Amino acid sequence: MSDSFDVIVIGGGPAGYPAAIRAAQNKLSVACIDEWKNRDGSSAFGGTCLNAGCIPSKALLESSELYHRALHEFAAHGVTLDGVGFDVAAMQKRKGGIVRQMTQGILTLFKGAGVTALTGHGRLLADKKVEFTGHDGAKRTLQAKHVVLASGSEPMALRGVAFDGERIVDSWGALEFGEVPKRLCVIGAGVIGLELGSVWRRLGSETVMLEALEQFLPMADSQLSKEAARHFKKQGLDIRLGAKVSSATVKPDGVHVGYTDAKGAQTLVVDRLIVAIGRRPFTKDLLGDGTGVALDERGFVQVDEQCRTAAADVWAVGDCVRGPMLAHKGKEEGVAVADLIAGHYGHVNYKVIPSVIYTAPEIAWVGQTEEQAKAAGRSTKIGSFPFAASGRAKAMEAGAGFCKVVADAGTDEILGIHIIGPMAGELIAEAVLAMEYSASSEDLQRTIHAHPTLSEAVHEAALAADKRAIDIPNR
Numbered sequence: 001m002s003d004s005f006d007v008i009v010i011g012g013g014p015a016g017y018p019a020a021i022r023a024a025q026n027k028l029s030v031a032c033i034d035e036w037k038n039r040d041g042s043s044a045f046g047g048t049c050l051n052a053g054c055i056p057s058k059a060l061l062e063s064s065e066l067y068h069r070a071l072h073e074f075a076a077h078g079v080t081l082d083g084v085g086f087d088v089a090a091m092q093k094r095k096g097g098i099v100r101q102m103t104q105g106i107l108t109l110f111k112g113a114g115v116t117a118l119t120g121h122g123r124l125l126a127d128k129k130v131e132f133t134g135h136d137g138a139k140r141t142l143q144a145k146h147v148v149l150a151s152g153s154e155p156m157a158l159r160g161v162a163f164d165g166e167r168i169v170d171s172w173g174a175l176e177f178g179e180v181p182k183r184l185c186v187i188g189a190g191v192i193g194l195e196l197g198s199v200w201r202r203l204g205s206e207t208v209m210l211e212a213l214e215q216f217l218p219m220a221d222s223q224l225s226k227e228a229a230r231h232f233k234k235q236g237l238d239i240r241l242g243a244k245v246s247s248a249t250v251k252p253d254g255v256h257v258g259y260t261d262a263k264g265a266q267t268l269v270v271d272r273l274i275v276a277i278g279r280r281p282f283t284k285d286l287l288g289d290g291t292g293v294a295l296d297e298r299g300f301v302q303v304d305e306q307c308r309t310a311a312a313d314v315w316a317v318g319d320c321v322r323g324p325m326l327a328h329k330g331k332e333e334g335v336a337v338a339d340l341i342a343g344h345y346g347h348v349n350y351k352v353i354p355s356v357i358y359t360a361p362e363i364a365w366v367g368q369t370e371e372q373a374k375a376a377g378r379s380t381k382i383g384s385f386p387f388a389a390s391g392r393a394k395a396m397e398a399g400a401g402f403c404k405v406v407a408d409a410g411t412d413e414i415l416g417i418h419i420i421g422p423m424a425g426e427l428i429a430e431a432v433l434a435m436e437y438s439a440s441s442e443d444l445q446r447t448i449h450a451h452p453t454l455s456e457a458v459h460e461a462a463l464a465a466d467k468r469a470i471d472i473p474n475r
């Protein structure tokens with residue numbers, strides 16, 4: 001095997017592996033190095049997303065939601081069941097199978113594209129040399145014309161709360177439980193905390209979520225946050241805001257979680273504790289001496305708008321650089337960088353990155369919230385449409401939530417679209433496309449949406465922005 005490549009990508013997660021594939025499509029010689037090791041010691045490409053994040057969480061969310069629906073919704077459809085049960089081991093096995101298929105699929109894609117897959121540690125040295133240490137400990141020095149750093153992120157730990165991998169776990173540990181904890185606490189009611197809390201709550205855990213902030217989901221449009229809080233409360237998620245956790249101690253009767261809220265010091269005793277307080281960039285042993293790559297004060301690799309680091313021909317993408325820690329953001333950066341390296345056009349439109357929370361109801365948005373648009377001095381017009389008025393949503397027994405369009409009152413440009421309701425994560429794709437093309441609300445209004453579909457809610461919300469909705473009264 002050659003030790004010299006046009007491009008070496010360090011990290012094979014959703015930012016790194018697409019960069020490698022696109023670079024190979026661009027007729028460049030490419031190696032992708034990844035050091036991920038599963039609990040059983042096996043190596044796998046796909047990074048956090050495929051092995052311990054997006055994919056396994058969605059597999060368990062789907063299984064637990066099916067159980068929840070069987071318990072609470074099937075009767076409304078006239079479907080009767082003679083007792084409903086679940087098997088955590090079977091759910092975990094299914095999840096593991098999906099993860100294996102997806103991660104092995106990357107190796108097949110690499111083979112097809114001609115990417116050299118290297119399992120082990122990559123360390124950037126000066127002059128675009130890369131020291132590769134295989135999992136067997138053997139070292140080789142590789143030479144690249146371009147290096148793409150895609151080393152990702154890791155869960156943040158909380159001072160005073162030590163992970164033990166058993167009772168006190170991070171998000172990966174929370175996806176591996178072999179049984180449903182009777183009493184569960186999740187620290188952090190952010191995106192990851194809510195998804196993990198939902199999985200185990202649906203399967204029966206008494207779930208308390210402790211969130212330091214006073215405001216629930218502050219990054220979402222406030223109408224969405226309010227609606228979400230209402231549904232989560234109904235589902236039995238006990239979300240305590242303004243609750244700052246400072247300690248956790250494992251004792252014979254459970255994990256004692258110490259926190260302070262407006263009433264003072266509190267203690268909660270649970271069987272398992274999930275710490276989901278956010279993630280930080282992972283750059284351990286990534287950079288040797290004299291690389292010229294700079295990190296910022298929070299540990300992110302410093303890059304410009306086009307993901308160039310301070311070192312010539314060294315690029316960085318995904319969770320290890322600024323911007324939202326999302327798989328699709330990293331993927332677009334990886335692809336754009338691979339195109340730029342090949343001398344083609346490459347660009348990421350950071351203004352239209354969708355966010356999705358895979359709870360029930362699902363929550364998704366793109367662009368500015370109503371509050372952000374107003375704070376930016378825009379005069380806005382708002383159109384909302386409730387799923388309760390959607391025939392398809394009613395047929396699905398999924399009439400909760402709404403779609404909200406925020407448009408500029410003067411130019412009619414769509415500034416943001418916010419959805420809480422069935423398949424919000426799928427529906428948002430239309431909003432992203434509309435905003436990518438700088439659509440006006442009239443563009444959406446004049447676009448035919450099939451009937452009866454959930455997407456009609458987006459159509460009607462756009463019409464409502466001009467008080468021209470057909471299927472709801474206009475106010």
Ligand code: FAD
Pocket residue numbers: 010011012013014015016033034035036037045046047048049050052053054055057120121122123150151152153171172192282284285286317318319320325326327328329330
């Ligand atoms: P990573 O996926 O972290 O991959 C980096 C890879 O590089 C890893 O395999 C790592 O082992 C390897 N590596 C690091 N340093 C080196 C080195 N020096 N040498 C060799 N290899 C190295 N995002 C979404 O968009 N949608 C979701 O639904 C979603 N759900 C999530 C659920 C959970 C529970 C979690 C934890 C995260 C979720 N995310 C989701 C976030 C998403 O997983 C990350 O944004 C994404 O994985 C970042 O991709 P990345 O390629 O930058 O980094």
Ligand code: AMP
Pocket residue numbers: 158187188189190191192193210211212213243244245246276277278279
């Ligand atoms: P996210 O950034 O979406 O992953 O969410 C992480 C959440 O954890 C944020 O809403 C933080 O406010 C919250 N958080 C961070 N530290 C603490 C803490 N000590 N106690 C409770 N919540 C916390």
